[in-house]
Amino acid sequence: TTCRPDGNHWVINGRKTFITGAEGAKVGIVMAKSDDGACMFLVDLPDPAIRIDRVLDTIDSSMPGGHAVITIDNLRVPADQMLGASGEGFKYAQVRLSPARLSHCMRWLGACRRAHEIATDYACRREAFGKLLVDHEGVGFMLAENLIDLKQAELMIDWCAGVLDSGSLGTTESSMAKVSVSEALMRIADRCVQVMGGMGVSGDTIVEQVFREVRAFRIYDGPTEVHKWSLAKKIKHDWKHDHAL
Template identity: 75%
Template sequence: MMEQTPRSLEIAQRVEDFVRGTVIPYEHDPRCGAHGPSDDLVQELRAKARAAGVLTPHILADGSHLTQVETATVLKKSGLSPLGPVAVNTMAPDEGNMFLLGKIGTAAQKARFLAPLIAGARSAFFMTEPAAEGGAGSDPSMLQTLARRDNSGWVINGRKAFITGARGASVGIVMARSTPTDAKIGATMFLVELPNPAIRIERILDTIDSSMPGGHAVVAIEDLRVTDDQVLGEVDEGFRYAQIRLAPARLSHCMRWHGAATRAQEIATAYAVKREAFGKLLIDHEGVGFMLAENLIELQQAALMIDWCAAALDAGHSGTHESSVAKVAVSEALYRVADRCVQVLGGTGVTGDTIVEQVLRETRAFRIYDGPTEVHKWSIAKGIKRAALGPQKR
């Protein structure tokens, strides 16, 4: 397993200092709403991060990206507040979109679409579609949004759902079928500047989580016209590029929410070593002390799982299997950690007086986002079958 580097430790420390000293005081700002922090709060925080030299800390001044192991160190520190990733520009979907653009974008596309994101603009990734219409969700092969060629480029039509950050985004990556519906499915990614009159937000969904700017939108795409220079990568290779993005993006979620669960543990511990009941501190009651001990164990296990998957990505593996294993293990563990923290805090734990109840909500949603636990287990089980039966008996 790769070791941490001095540069990642130094960046992570600066990010932690900024999150703890500057960002945490904003956690009760009235501009934090049910659909995420407002755009003016996002820009205020990012201006402070820029001034502190910690904006987009995982991408270096020369445009290179930290390794995944290094990124884990930095993103865990950014996650110490639900507003931390927003402030320092390591938030989903922007972090994943920057990674993908850095991998497969042309020089012109990087200048037009990636540079604004690194500087603090927001983005959206348009892939998931409404379930009621039989659209793509965990199974991307059900993609219905259709891109057809015309004389001047492409015309795209369809509907999307759960599009994080669509409201207020400046850059979009749209996934659409680029083959007829009766042919072998091919998908293509298209880059678009937002807002665009052909991409209409129908509504913002009310969801259990509330950390992501712009919330999660249902979107109609009606006669969106794009030119060939807006094709990201190659035509019909969208599914392959999605895997390039999704494995690191799943892991980045694990990194950020590990930081949030760590903070929840800090808050619960501080309460347990001060609050007395039945003649002694809460932590001296075995039922409470054991919950905090279990949290510490699971946080350490989750950290090791994150580093294991990160090292696999850094070694050049696709990370499909590793990210599925890590996503299941870490999302389930962090939810248990957050749940125990709520329990330790008692009545305070279900209020907004601390961020613990928000961490519980966010990690509950995380068990579904970027692939539900059950879908990843199904994928892992298929791999077990292939390995057990061998190529002749599959």
């Protein structure tokens, strides 16, 4: 998506995919590339120059408005609706990345806690082969592992929040938290489904939805593999710095 100045306006053209909440939104932030670099604009919605081509059919269903594919055709935006300076948009975007990652971690931690409560209640009431499910080690151990993963995720979130509260951007720490928490929550959600068997894949409880949402979370705000790649680059950079190579 590109932008160019035109008098006291900027003209934006392009196409974007996976724009969460586009349908029904009253305001949006559009990022586009100028000759100076990335720019950010505050725009009023809906606007005839911004067309929603379709809303993607995705595995998750909790985001209002879904995830849209949009086309921007000669959108004219007043120059005073640019956020900050031309070419500085990418820098501004980085500021929100760490808090956004952490907010997702907190949101889905809460969802997985609820899924664990539901699975625990099911296992403590349901009987099979002459005893409660929770008394079968195969089931009880899964719930125990959930408890461990839940606490580790909570501690990782708390640690990263402390880094952000100190005034740091927390780029590295939020990457670590996002990987650790999203992977832990995926394990928790999967175990909850497994503990509940057929009920776990039905819509009778929210467990199946939590599983779907958390699976998507491993991709949203940066896939696990991208964060690991970024962390590996930092490891290499720090090693070179320490060894003055």
